[in-house]
Amino acid sequence: MANKRILIISDYERIVPAFMQTLIRYGVEMFDHIYYITPPIPEQYSKTISYDNLTIRTWSNAERLRQYFRGILSPLRFSFWKELSKGRLSFGAIKNIGQLYFCSDGFLGLIDRYINNALNNNNEVFVLATWMQVDAFVAARLKKKYPNIKSYALAHSGEVMADRNPYLHQCFHEFKHQYLDTTYFISQKVLDGYYQAMDDCNIKSRYNSRIKVRYLGSIKNNNMINPDSTGDYFELLSCSRIDANKRLDTIISALKKWNGIPIRWTHIGTGVLENEVKALADELMKINPKVKVQFTGRIDNSDVIRYYAEKHVDLFLNVSKSEGLPISIMEAMSYGIPCAATDVGGTSEIVNQTNGYILNSDFTDSDLIDVLNNYISLPSHEKKEMRVAAMNTWYTKFNAETNAKELFNEWFN
Template sequence: MILILLTIGYPHPKRDVFVGNEIDFLCRAFDRVFILPVQAGKVLPKKLKNGDKYKPHQKVKVWDVEYTIKDILFVSPKLIVLAAKEALKAIFQKNTVRYKMLYLWMIFRWVFLTNITLKNLSRLFEKEGIDPNDTVLYSYWFHFLALSVALFKKPVLLKISRAHRSDLYTELFPQPCKEFIINHIDKVFACSKMGADYINKKYNTNKAAISYLGTFNDYKVNLNKKRSKPFKIVSCARVVPVKRVEKIVDSLEKIEGYEILWTHIGDGELFESLKEYAQKKLSKKENITYNFMGFLPNSKILDLYAKEDFNLFVNTSSSEGLPVSIMEAMSFGIPVVATDVGGVREIVKDGSNGYLLEKDFTEDELSSLIEKFIQMQEGEYQRFCIEARKTWEERFNAKKTYEEFVSEIVRLAQSKKGAELKNGE
């Protein structure tokens, strides 16, 4: 069988980096794997070049997205009709004017992004001589890429999509064409139970299932570790508004009498302003030191965790799916303090491997939990470390999660192929 995987940039650097965790498993199950990276610009996809030089596996071929003026102007009639229906829905639904305008803008963008994705998919099939009857189409995101999969005309064997957070919940962002997508693909794999339940209930379907993402950890992990001095806190997130990394700064400002070293991994649009904010708030606190690492490749993050032996991981997001960053931390036996949003409670068990904060927590509440970990008895702290590692081993070890995910894809494809052969007889 052949697999075509649609991403928003992977395997190009800094794009969809967690896709790389499952590539080897996909390559074991499929004879050939093609990756189509479609990174959205403001309206049109960015023309990412030389993707094949980043190929993650010898079985993989990366298809560079190309398009002309003709591809932009000549839009599929079916896509135009669908967009018009969605636009009318947006106008007449009971929402704020701002939400409606955002909905209409997303539909406008999706028309061009989807149309160009469809054109490139067709060219890929033609130039590579791909047999659609032996092909699985897989969108890593439940947005315009999934819509492209749903609209693709060739009779492919199986159409599937993952679903995360921003591409799923209408409470966060408008979600155009979701009913159409669900009706025209075979399965949606949500990265959390909350996500799968949300899809099945909202769209009255049974097509959504849970498929946890996972992480690797081949390092030797010491679970009998003692807390260091200074107490080492780590956070790992894009520095963007939804991640609210500045709240860690505010909480550390409240702490007196304990030496703390805070390390943050990740860059983003607010990276420079975060550094300035930390300088303003923490520079005069002799007990607090901090280090902003910026972007690190996934392998370097794991190396850092293995080397530094961090004592606590902190996540302050206002919205999440189910963070891979927390999985990585727990794989090293690092307890977690995180906001109780999205599917976070599916990994952070309050009082067992960490603590949950309310979404709109105060700085005092976070600083109090940090101090709690500093003050607790060594035996109790080690219990948190052991439970963190156990959670990862049982539910988020990539060797388990991706084997199960790929096995399910193959099972669905073979089942559908068998049913079609039987009907053909």
């Protein structure tokens, strides 16, 4: 019997994403020690995963230089050119494959010592890749080298969706599936799209038994629900980066034509298009005095959750052009806030006609206005039913504590 359970996490994003903070939060209760391997990350992120039985390991400049050198030599490997041949020859593809080797070699140099030490002490080793990109390449290479470990990866959206990853066939996905014990897709629709895009490689028929859908979910630390309305405004809320994909300009376009009860739209978040969107919002408020817009800027996730618990929200909006499975929607619904969202990625696995509204991905101004009018016109008891349904959706499908513990227990059985 193994003495201890050791979890090694690879994450190349240079932050600690919210879903990984959640998994670690419950992982420290179920593993004897966790090693989080990542490039240097800002202190604000390292504080989110500060536990006695967790070690954050980043590489030094000397280790980075050695990693860079090995990356330059990656074209000398036969597997480099074999992978390149699976798609169109281009500078971008060559760069992508080189980066996969460059980055994964750095991870391997840091992780090897932990695995060797754990196995020498008869400990059980688990490796988890945060993303289905270089992180998963690391996990698969480790599994090939150490067959006795268990190795897993999470697949989200951008790294496995053909419309967002032009090098989908040149990312060593076949190699990853060959060695990973299980790859967990965070959405059924994302997985279906991946199977379709990789149909020429027969990924589904060859590796279906090693690929699953598992929702990650969001955390809720209390039993509170979003409070009842006390003001004169119909309260809309959105929470996201401010960039082209989030399409906040489409909300502004629709609200220019709004002619109903006074609306206050609050947006939480910042991004590259913040100044442009704020300028459009200022123009909106000059054109339509029935609409008020306010931007909070970037606030900590704990403050976002506090907002849901303390300030009334009638409807949460997500009008993204593409998504994986939006945690922002899960968080809002956990407080009983209905959502109107575009039918992209796995969003329809969260939002439905009982807990909100699904918009076509190419919705018009009139479509969004119709949704607002429909919700406003609902009798109070139907609004309450929709809010209860939103909370129940989170509780039954997207409760992060339940989902994380089920995931880890699956590995132990």
